[in-house]
Amino acid sequence: MEKKLFEKKISSKKIFTGKIIELYLDEVELPNDKVVTREKVKHPGAVGIVPLNREGKIILVKQFRYPTNSALLEIPAGKLGKNENAADCARRELKEEIGAVGGKIIHLTTFYTSPGFCDEILYLYLAIGFERKENNPDEDEFLDIVELKMKDSLAYINSGKIKDAKTIIGILLSRDYLNLI
Amino acid sequence: MEKKLFEKKISSKKIFTGKIIELYLDEVELPNDKVVTREKVKHPGAVGIVPLNREGKIILVKQFRYPTNSALLEIPAGKLGKNENAADCARRELKEEIGAVGGKIIHLTTFYTSPGFCDEILYLYLAIGFERKENNPDEDEFLDIVELKMKDSLAYINSGKIKDAKTIIGILLSRDYLNLI
Numbered sequence: 109m110e111k112k113l114f115e116k117k118i119s120s121k122k123i124f125t126g127k128i129i130e131l132y133l134d135e136v137e138l139p140n141d142k143v144v145t146r147e148k149v150k151h152p153g154a155v156g157i158v159p160l161n162r163e164g165k166i167i168l169v170k171q172f173r174y175p176t177n178s179a180l181l182e183i184p185a186g187k188l189g190k191n192e193n194a195a196d197c198a199r200r201e202l203k204e205e206i207g208a209v210g211g212k213i214i215h216l217t218t219f220y221t222s223p224g225f226c227d228e229i230l231y232l233y234l235a236i237g238f239e240r241k242e243n244n245p246d247e248d249e250f251l252d253i254v255e256l257k258m259k260d261s262l263a264y265i266n267s268g269k270i271k272d273a274k275t276i277i278g279i280l281l282s283r284d285y286l287n288l289i
Numbered sequence: 290m291e292k293k294l295f296e297k298k299i300s301s302k303k304i305f306t307g308k309i310i311e312l313y314l315d316e317v318e319l320p321n322d323k324v325v326t327r328e329k330v331k332h333p334g335a336v337g338i339v340p341l342n343r344e345g346k347i348i349l350v351k352q353f354r355y356p357t358n359s360a361l362l363e364i365p366a367g368k369l370g371k372n373e374n375a376a377d378c379a380r381r382e383l384k385e386e387i388g389a390v391g392g393k394i395i396h397l398t399t400f401y402t403s404p405g406f407c408d409e410i411l412y413l414y415l416a417i418g419f420e421r422k423e424n425n426p427d428e429d430e431f432l433d434i435v436e437l438k439m440k441d442s443l444a445y446i447n448s449g450k451i452k453d454a455k456t457i458i459g460i461l462l463s464r465d466y467l468n469l470i
Contacts, residue, residue: 112431113353113360124304124312126328128406131305131312136355139431146355147307149330151406172294173404174317174327179294180404187405219452222402222409223354223361224368225309225332230454250293250320265462271400273411273454280461281446 112139115146128152128187129226151228155197156185156274158216158282159208159235160289166261166279167206168270171251181254181264182272183279184208185230194231202235204244206253211237216281221273230274234282236289258286293320296327309333309368310407332409336379337366337455339397339463340389340416341470347442347460348387352432362435362445363453364460365389366411375412383416385425387434392418397462402454411455415463417470439467 118135130150137143159167172179186201188194195213202208216232245251256264261279264270270279299316311331318324340348353360367382369375376394383389397413426432437445442460445451451460 113351113433115353115355126314127326128328129330133307134355138429140429142429144429145308147309148356149310149407150356151403154405170294172296173401174296174315175329175331175406175408176401176404180401182404217446217452217457218449219454219457220354220357220361221454222332222407223357223363223453224335225356226330226403226407227356228403248319248321248323248325252294265398268399271398272404273400273402273458276398276400277454277457277461280458 114139118143147225149226149228151226153188153229153231154185155188155194155201155231155233156183156278157198157202157213157233157235158183158278159202159206159238160282160285161238161255162289164286164289165255165257166282167208168254168256168275169205169251170254171249180272181270182275185274195233198231198233198235202238204246205251207241207243208235208238209241210239211235214285216278219277232274232278232281234278234285236285258283295320299324328406330407330409332407333371334369334410334412335366336369336375336382336412336414337364337459338379338383338394338414338416339364339459340383340387340419341463341466342419342436343470345467345470346436346438347463348389349435349437349456350386350432351435352430361453362451363456366455376414379412379414379416383419385427386432388422388424389416389419390422391420392416395466397459400458413455413459413462415459415466417466439464
């Protein structure tokens with residue numbers, strides 16, 4: 109990598125270890141040789157899945173998101189378990205959150221949610237052809253299931269009713285797959 | 290809000306105050322009356338702007354993102370200053386990062402980058418009709434400017450060459466505005 113676009117780690121200090129994240133305060137050397145501190149949140153990574161059913165509806169979950177102090181409409185999603193494969197995690201979350209089993213999952217894209225301070229990477233999938241069973245969320249997970257037509261979900265993005273990054277990307281990228289269902 | 294989708298704050302403890310983020314460890318009461326801890330990263334919020342020039346090219350910046358240990362292709366973006374209006378911040382970042390002045394900015398959408406642990410909200414704009422001058426990044430900001438046709442930027446999303454959430458959302462939502470330039 110060219111020196112102009114690289115920051116060299118000088119030291120690293122762990123500030124916090126939580127259930128979800130770790131926080132580090134590192135010293136780095138900039139391309140101009142100046143040393144500055146960087147705040148880095150370490151995250152295990154996550155998956156999000158757009159479940160598109162046979163009627164062309166997207167199945168979303170509404171759940172309270174404490175940091176935002178509000179309930180958000182989102183695609184099913186979850187953190188990667190230790191050593192868990194992203195596609196396996198997608199299958200697990202689909203079953204737990206909306207009771208979707210079987211069918212196909214298709215990788216849409218993979219992205220960083222907020223690379224300025226955090227290493228969280230999100231693996232995004234589309235699920236089609238699944239069957240619906242009873243869902244079984246975690247004991248401490250509370251959610252409502254909301255089914256939305258693709259057209260309405262696009263309107264929800266434009267009106268701000270959907271305001272979660274992975275959900276917006278998932279819906280926008282899934283439009284190209286409507287012919288598969 | 291219905292009780293089923295609400296978590297009540299019981300206590301809050303500040304763990305860390307940085308230049309960008311603050312970290313809190315809060316106790317909350319779940320809908321089942323159980324008390325659990327929540328890790329919450331407080332972020333000042335940010336803007337991202339898709340600069341679409343008169344030739345239909347998107348102007349991106351490539352910069353090293355320390356948490357990802359890599360240089361990423363992104364739309365111009367930056368954190369909100371204290372009491373700074375999002376549209377003013379968009380104008381400021383456009384000028385600093387790519388030297389774009391004048392023209393119109395159009396609000397595309399506003400979203401949370403990772404609402405499971407962080408309150409960061411991102412205001413997303415499209416910029417059209419601007420003039421290009423010399424850019425003037427911050428003293429400690431190093432970036433390359435990359436111009437990309439809309440078609441190529443969509444291919445970059447699909448191939449994983451663009452892997453930043455706000456950049457993906459911005460490009461996908463800007464497709465509908467190509468007729469404006």
